[in-house]
Amino acid sequence: MTEKLRIAVAADNAGVALKDALAAMLREDHRVTEVTDFGVPDATDDRAYPLLGLAAARAVADGEADRAVLVCGTGIGMQISANKVEGIRATVAHDSYSAERSIKSNDCQVLCLGGRVIGPELAKKIVAEWLGYEFDPDSASATKLGHITAFEHDHQLPTTADAAC
Numbered sequence: 001m002t003e004k005l006r007i008a009v010a011a012d013n014a015g016v017a018l019k020d021a022l023a024a025m026l027r028e029d030h031r032v033t034e035v036t037d038f039g040v041p042d043a044t045d046d047r048a049y050p051l052l053g054l055a056a057a058r059a060v061a062d063g064e065a066d067r068a069v070l071v072c073g074t075g076i077g078m079q080i081s082a083n084k085v086e087g088i089r090a091t092v093a094h095d096s097y098s099a100e101r102s103i104k105s106n107d108c109q110v111l112c113l114g115g116r117v118i119g120p121e122l123a124k125k126i127v128a129e130w131l132g133y134e135f136d137p138d139s140a141s142a143t144k145l146g147h148i149t150a151f152e153h154d155h156q157l158p159t160t161a162d163a164a165c
């Protein structure tokens with residue numbers, strides 16, 4: 001059972017309509033205790049996506065939120081931005097299988113969506129499913145992710161001697 005989740009959301013003006021639709025859904029979800037909206041408040045705010053996405057990703061990295069949903073035109077700019085924050089694993093996922101594996105294989109805390117790519121009903125379904133997935137820290141995937149975390153800390157390329165896989 002997934003514990004109660006604190007979700008950060010953010011978008012630029014290309015993603016704000018979808019962000020607001022997802023935030024409204026998340027606020028009604030019994031698995032979510034808190035939704036923190038990092039903006040933008042509406043489409044007249046033309047701040048660039050990194051200004052919003054980096055703040056939301058930092059909140060996750062700092063333990064102020066458990067996960068984040070970031071929306072721009074494609075999701076790509078938000079994904080790149082969020083992945084610059086140490087400890088963050090962010091992905092674009094516009095299909096349910098990728099969203100599921102982003103948790104179960106990759107322990108991603110951040111899901112990025114494109115407001116110009118996906119419709120609100122499919123996005124809501126994917127996000128609702130995504131809330132229910134948990135990473136298993138005892139799985140074989142954890143060893144693989146460990147190579148990424150180690151590189152993030154020491155910037156040394158992993159070798160096959162470092163781990164079984």
Ligand SMILES: O=C[C@H](O)[C@H](O)COP(=O)(O)O
Nearest residue numbers: 014072073074075076077078
């Ligand atoms: O990845 C970037 C986003 O899609 C953004 O909303 C639009 O960026 P652009 O104006 O640089 O195309």
